[in-house]
Amino acid sequence: MQASYFTASSMQTMQGLLGQLGVKVDFSKHKEANVLILLATGVYLLSSVNAPQRSCKTYLSDKDTTMQVDVLDIMKVTQQSVCWCEL
Numbered sequence: 001m002q003a004s005y006f007t008a009s010s011m012q013t014m015q016g017l018l019g020q021l022g023v024k025v026d027f028s029k030h031k032e033a034n035v036l037i038l039l040a041t042g043v044y045l046l047s048s049v050n051a052p053q054r055s056c057k058t059y060l061s062d063k064d065t066t067m068q069v070d071v072l073d074i075m076k077v078t079q080q081s082v083c084w085c086e087l
Contacts, residue, residue, distance in 0.1 A: 014038065014085045023061075030059035030066060037077055037084040047074050 014036060018025060021042045027033070033046035047058040049071060058069040078084045 009083045009085045011085055011087075014083050017083050018044075026061075029061075029064075030057065032057065033059065034087050035074070035078075035084060036087055037074075037081045039077075039080070040082050045074075045077065049074060 017038055021038070023038065023042050023044060025036065025044055025046070027046065030046040030048065032048045035045075035047045035049050037045040037047065039045075041062075043060070043062040045058055045060055047056045047069070049056050051071075054071045055068045056071050056074050057066060058074065059066045
């Protein structure tokens, strides 16, 4: 597995990692999402980050639920992620 990094990846890189982990992203769970985050566990997050709003609607694949999350928490998660990209 690759080391964590903060720079956004290309969608091609993200698709490659999703394929390696066997993860299929269901974009219909959060159609307004503009960020996809992949964790080493295979869990993914779809989030709508809309500056200057601090609250981001975020779908968590492991819980199959959508919740409001602070943008700073989303940034912390991206720093701990395997990969993230803008949609």
